[in-house]
Amino acid sequence: METWIQHLIILLTCFVSSEGVVFRMEAEKYAARRFHNHRENASGEKAVNFNKGQKLNFYFCLRDNAEVSVNQVVYSNDGGSDTFEVNLDGKLVLGNLKTPEQSNGGKHWNEFLYSGQVGPNMTLESGRHTITLDFKETDRHGLDVDFIEIEVNDKKLNREIFECAVYCIPEIKYDNGPIRDDMPSAIAERIVVPVNCPTDDNILIPVYHEDIKHFLITATLPKYRSFENHYTGKESFCSDDNSGILWSFSNLKIPWDKQTDSWSGFTTLKYQASNVSKNSYLTVTFQPIAKNDLAIDNTLKISFNEPKADIYVEMKYKKSDGSWSTPEGQYITPQNMDYLVSIPRNTWSDTQENQVEITILADPETLTGLDLDLLLYRRKEKRRREEVLFNDMNTRVAATNIYVGDETDNEKMVVKSGNIKGNVSNVSFISVYQKSQWSDSQHEILRIHQNGKLQLLPLPAHGFQGKMPFGTSVFLGANDPTKMPPKAPIDQITIIPEPLEMFLTYKDGSKATLLVKTDLDQTNVLVKDVQITRDPIQFPFATISSMWQFDGNADIDHVSTNGNVERHVMNGWKELYGTHFSFFRKCISNHNTLSPDVQLKLVNEEDLYLHL
Template identity: 25%
Template sequence: MTLFKYLCVLIFSIIATEIVAETVVLEAETHDTVQVNSRTKASGNQTVWLHQGDLVSYTFCLLRSTIVTVQNVRTSNDGQSDTLKVSVDGGIMPNNVVSFGKSDFGRMWNEFSSSGEIGAVTLEAGQHSITLEVISADSFGVELDVIEFNVDDDELTNNTFTCNLQCSFTPPTVTATPNLLNGKAIQKSTETLCSAETNVKIPVYNAEVQTYEISTNVPQFTNPQNLVVDEPDVCPDSPSVYMNIENVSTGSNVDVVTLSETAQYFINNMERGGLYIVVATFFLNGRKSGSIDADIGAEVTYELESLQAPASVRMIYSHKDGNSVTSAPVEFNGSKTKHSWTIPDFTWNEEGANALIMHVTSANRNHVIKSLKIERRNTVPDQVVEVHSSDVAKIEVIKKDFWWLSGDRMEVVYPGQDPITDAASIRIQFQISPTSAISEVFSLSQDGLAKLFNPSSDSIGNDFKTSVIIGQNNPDDYRPSAPIQRVEMVPGQLKMIITYQDSGKATISLSPTVQETKATISELDLKQNQGTTPFATLRSMYIETGYSDSDSITSDLSATERVLGGSWTEVAGTTFLLHRRCDSKTSTKSPDLKLTVTSTLPRAL
């Protein structure tokens, strides 16, 4: 490599890993022992009035070691200029704050000047203080408006910086089993503003894994209210109605009308036989984006206003196999002006446009379409089948009318009972002590997604996103999965033998205690390349610190990283802790989740 190319690569790598500085502010009036004046041009409409010898201190918090720059201090004055000394954690900044020296019979108090940069300092994670002391002032003093900081940490928010959000500044201790081949966890997460989305995706690799454990920890900051907060206004819209054409006349041709980004229609009157057609085209999300719309069936309803003459209506729709399907004709008349058709499951296509044609013949084709509605079919409630119940444990199988992995279902076998061949998930409840109630400790879905629950007396607040895909999966999928073909339950034990659709195998053994719920995954028979395919993938939700199910990941070989953002692309190790180091206003019962590789293939001597 030439020197020029080397320098280009070096510069590019520096730019690519540069942390974006966040600008945060401290309002001076938040100090609780100062005189506050009202000023309309102040950033918070208030200022702090200081005199010779006065000092004010403010506390701020950092989540990691970083550079903090005191970028600006805004002041006002009416009289001679004043000087303030600034110190951070007792260390004096190189520049002072000097107010402008102007007087206009008191009117200058509402005019503010900026100091410019005062200085920068490198600080560790934790709580810090900034102090401003008036070292020179006339008898009228000086008013302090706001202190502005630049902090090299793009995770920072005003809530964390002002210490309003409880956070732990001590890194968690993550240990590992010695003498194992190291693996890695890769960053595959995507940004979101929707708390209903599982956007954290961290696949875990180890080319020689034989046994591993997944265990829960109670987060350091919990909320007894079990808050579960969703923000439907920022979540992607997934309407059940794909399109609806209303109050449209068919007497003449209608050029293409766009109803939405995904739906259009037009109307064409034919020359022969009193025929007109309504052609609707629409796009649907499907399995590739974690949606069911392109696979689940639909209901089509066609309704006309009062008819002057009978009409014969046929519905024609495209099938994803490339063919078209035509319904039998339905006769409309003065007493029958509405009809509904059912579109079977696995008809629509997610790769391109879906088409539906209403083929209408009538002696009087000047109709008014009251409604042509295409909507997702209704689903029936989940069916729960109890396969085991005792004083201390309960095992239930959940059947769903429609499961996102198309027609895939898993077979659940419990000895002494008929196999359940169409299971979507398994739910296990357990009594962890003689004085506690039975509560949910584990669930496993057909797509390999498992949730472990901190032992609890109720299930309120259990709708969290922190989970793990147990099994080999494709992390590049929008919604990775390790489809399960069969689960064989072992009587008298919280143990299950898993067979995957790719013929791989694993055994899951549960050990719920008062302190944690632990799942041991052993007897692995992995069919895909272990070097290039993850054996598990950690999932969670993160919008910002303070609004997340998990906000950090730490391994036995790496420092704590934010689950989304920053410059990290992978972390090495054999133990990976997905955790929450700050309090959160959503999913407060979400556990911290630890994945620990406990054995790998023996090393060659």
């Protein structure tokens, strides 16, 4: 009999082998419920019964061409011998399997057999594929199928893409033009930084040039076509202020009996493994919340440290009226080890104890020794004060001051404009809004922050409803690449509305001019007359800042440069040379789906007139 470690409760398990990634595909996920049988020793305690003439199709997707093998077909039988065929995409027969003739009053149904590899290793094209089990001959009882395992020699392939929940388009490319000999190349480096929040930028690409004068930044919609607009801002989940923590448990090691948090001293956490299923339960009980804190949104963060396999986590909480919230859940994978849940204001009680219940669906042996952290915190309330600098109904320019309570951050800049009296001080960022040809409303296309961070958006497509999300950003100005996050503090910006120009003066004395233009499908910022006071060999003139968790959950997954040299953002390069760089996605992202692709292009004096 197989050990529990081979029978995980989750529907699909993946782990990285020495050659590639192995995915477990549960039969019950691909068959109607009426064919399901309860089998105690089956993975997930379910198997699916089939008879002669029936077929079971397993669907999967590849992000790129890859070598694939069917490592296992796991099945059981109690009765006469059965035969079934394993084929790929309805064409290639990988092998025929025959169950042994055995009968023991039904006990053999719980004794699962492993086929070993079926068929050869195959190189398959990107896209959708099907493994079919075709049941040729069976006795009247048929046979049970538990799961199959497929190995793919692509370590960047994750469960979401494999399950066809994320679609990647390998044909997406950017034509950056040929290698140019009439100007020195820039050097782009890749830096991967650790982050506490999964929506934080974890990829920095500083770009160096020995004598930069002019360059062009362009933002366009992604080349993939999607009508979805998944968007979650960092403010929805992440907090960098410990003063908002309600309770916290760190470095928990499963199992435990009872824990009291060291933060509040009054919150308790219990762990219990079910006796009748493979579920485990965490119950957090904490004191009534002060009335002044009831009207503040909260975030629950659950972090797992290097889980051995995929884990499904489900959470619900007790509301102030005594009812429980609708459970919501998420898979925890080696690529995505954090689970963040937004809890709305006025949820908790100020008179009774509050509770959170977390259910972990996984084999207890998989969980033993696993480390995890739990944290509940109030989201810091940030306030904004906006002052409109210019508005002619087509273009609006506004200066915004962000502050918390009555306190104002020290790092602010001054903004000057010929259209207002005097200067505007204590500015956190400037926004530019533009009216499109097919809309009466104005859409934000640019945001320039005091720390030098430039965010761009193209105008939305015709008929688009909602808010376009920012994504990949560019820090303009010399910044220290050894300090995170990047910062090139701006002291003053002078704005000329028509044509829209911004004259930047940095705190270190550097200067640059931004010329902003929008077309139907893109927003361009020409950065010209750059004067840098710091060593250009040590300090980049611009730094790309973006996020990648895994393909399908990223603001960027590929980089290319002159001559169409293309790289995955996380693999195969540390430095790229060129005069034209593109930062884009091939995989449709569940995070910031419509955030723009960004290009950076060096401009010499001879070509400058083309962009004025």
